[in-house]
Amino acid sequence: MDNLKWNAQRILDEMPPSHLVVKEAVLMDALRRAEESGADIDALTYVGAGAEGLVLAEDAIAYKIAWNKTHSLARTAEVLFILQESEARGYVVPIIDYFPEQEVIAMEYIERAPAPWGMRARGRNDTYEVVKRALRRRDLSAPEYKEDSFIFSGQLGHFVMVDLGFVHAMGRRLLRETAERVEGIEHEVDVRDLSVDIAFLKRERYIDARTLQEWREIIRQARPWEYADLEDMLT
Secondary structure, three states, X not given: OXXXXXXXXXXXXXXXXXXXXXXXXXXHHHHHHHHHOOOOOOOOEEEEEOXXXXXXXXXXXXXXXXXXXXXXXXXXXXXXXXXXXXXXXXXXXXXXXXXXXXXXXXXXXXXXXXXXXXXXXHHHHHHHHHHHHXXXXXXXXOOOXXXXXXEEEOOOOEXXXXXXXXXXXXXXXXXXXXXXXXXXXXXXXXXXXXXXXXXXXXXXXXXXXXHHHHXXXXXXXXXXXXXXXXXXXXX
C-alpha cells in the first residue's frame, strides 16, 4: 500500500461516523495537494470537514483543502488576508499562505479550549459582529454563521472565527469586479453568475442605463455567445 493510500485510510478512520462520507480517492487527492503545499502528510490529523473542503492539522499549522481543484478558495483566502490587517485581527484565524494551484490554505492551528459557560453564545455573537463589521466596511458580505465556525482561544480569552466561507463582494467592490468581468478580465476569487451580479447592481442602482449600454456593446462584440443569455439583463 503506497503512502498516500495508507494515510487516506488512516484519516478516514479518524473521522467521526456522523461527518461527511468521503471517498478514499477524494481524500488521496486532497492529501497529494496538501503535500505539494508543504504539509507532512504522515503527521496530518483530521480536524473537520464542510461544504468547501476539509481541514487537516500538523503541529501548529492547519490546512484547509478544497474538495477538488475546481472549487476555488481564493475568496476565502482574500478575506483572511484582508481581516488579518483589519480591526478584526485576533478574531479570525491567522492565514499563513494560499496555494492557488493546489487550492489549499495554510492557517495557524488554534487549540480549542473550554469556553466559560456564561459567554458561549454571547462570545460567538460578539466575535461574529466584529468580523461582520470589518467586512461590511470593505464591501464584503458577512460569512455564514455556524457554531462550529468558532473556537474559543484560551490564550486570547475570546472566540476566534476559523471558517469564513461564502463571503461575496458587495457595493463598489462588486461594481469593480463586475466591470472587470464584463471586460473579460478573469478573477481568481469565487464569482457568482454574471447575470446575478448585474441584477443586484441594477436593483441597488449602482449602474445606470448608460453603463448597461456600454456593457451590452462590450459583451455583444467580444463574446456574442454570452450576450444571448445576458441581453434581457442588460436592458
